[in-house]
Amino acid sequence: MAAGDANSKPIQIAVTGGKGGTGKTTVALNLSLLFSRDFKTLILDYDVENPNALILSGIEQDKITFSRKVYQFIPVFKGDKCVRCGACVNACNSNALLLPREGPPTLFENLCEGCRACKLVCPTDAIEDGRKLIGEMHRVPLTDSLELLYAEIVPGFEKSGYMAMHLRRLEKTVSREGFEILVVDTAPGAHCDVLRALMGRNMALLVTEPTPFGEHDLRLIIDLVKLIGLESYIVINRSNIGDTSRIYNIADKSGIEVIGEIPFDEEVFKSHVHSKPMVLHYPDSSFTRALTEIYGKLKKIIGDRLK
Ligand code: SF4
Ligand code: SF4
Known part of the structure; x- marks a missing residue:
């Protein structure tokens, strides 16, 4: 050919x-x-x-x-559904999440790789799809x-x-x-x-x-x-x-x-x-x-x- x-x-x-x-x-x-x-x-x-x-x-x-x-996935936390179990923080290999004393985890956007691991492990469906322009x-x-x-x-x-x-x-x-x-x-x-x-x-x-x-x-x-x-x-x-x-x-x-x-x-x-x-x-x-x-x-x- x-x-x-x-x-x-x-x-x-x-x-x-x-x-x-x-x-x-x-x-x-x-x-x-x-x-x-x-x-x-x-x-x-x-x-x-x-x-x-x-x-x-x-x-x-x-x-x-x-x-x-082109956009990258970032997690958006639904405060009312989050039970603060910390599973997402532990799953994040990029150290992009921190569990503060109160409320849902805090995201450090610049560290997030968009891998979605946090969303996959969340037991209460408290993470929605967000995106940022890259x-x-x-x-x-x-x-x-x-x-x-x-x-x-x-x-x-x-x-x-x-x-x-x-x-x-x-x-x-x-x-x-x-x-x-x-x-x-x-x-x-x-x-x-x-x-x-x-x-x-x-x-x-x-x-x-x-x-x-x-x-x-x-x-x-x-x-x-x-x-x-x-x-x-x-x-x-x-x-x-x-x-x-x-x-x-x-x-x-x-x-x-x-x-x-x-x-x-x-x-x-x-x-x-x-x-x-x-x-x-x-x-x-x-x-x-x-x-x-x-x-x-x-x-x-x-x-x-x-x-
Ligand atoms: S998408 Fe991946 S890198 Fe970003 S916060 Fe979730 S687990 Fe961490
Ligand atoms: S895994 Fe879900 S419920 Fe647990 S802290 Fe993260 S967002 Fe909250």
């Missing part, structure tokens, strides 16, 4: 990198734009604390075609053949994994609409949320830079992709700002190929300031030329899988 028909699964390429600021989202967005010239493409911004793919794309928020608010998911077309899905959590809500889980569910539904390529921009770092965003993908691009921090975080992200056996390739961004031989050493030792280098390019700064993607507005830049070369290699790698 060919990729692109409604029943086939798209090729899923994660773009990740240990630390923030390596240019991961710039690579993911511009790579998506290149893919969309040949394939129906969906880009997913899993950096739910700081989603900026839309800003970098230059597309205005009024072009959003779909939005969905964020919103959006869908927006960037070009005729490229769409963006992203989510943002409300300021102060710390459980980004919960929001990412909802985005993954939406991704499953939307990706069945004949998309051939999924480009997944993960959050920065090498933590649980990044691992979850990488799980089940076909391959990952590890974006790094030739600096001590870049090397350190590349090692961490390599450990992560090895842990889940994910086919990966290294992209050295801003390759002329440091000693790339150290990155090649790490690549050799880990058995992961460096698929390309992208030199430092001042036009990238302008592209960010003016929200004008590199491959659309700076087609002759060294960034665009290098990324187009990487795109060509990727196309060859995934070519057979798309037939």
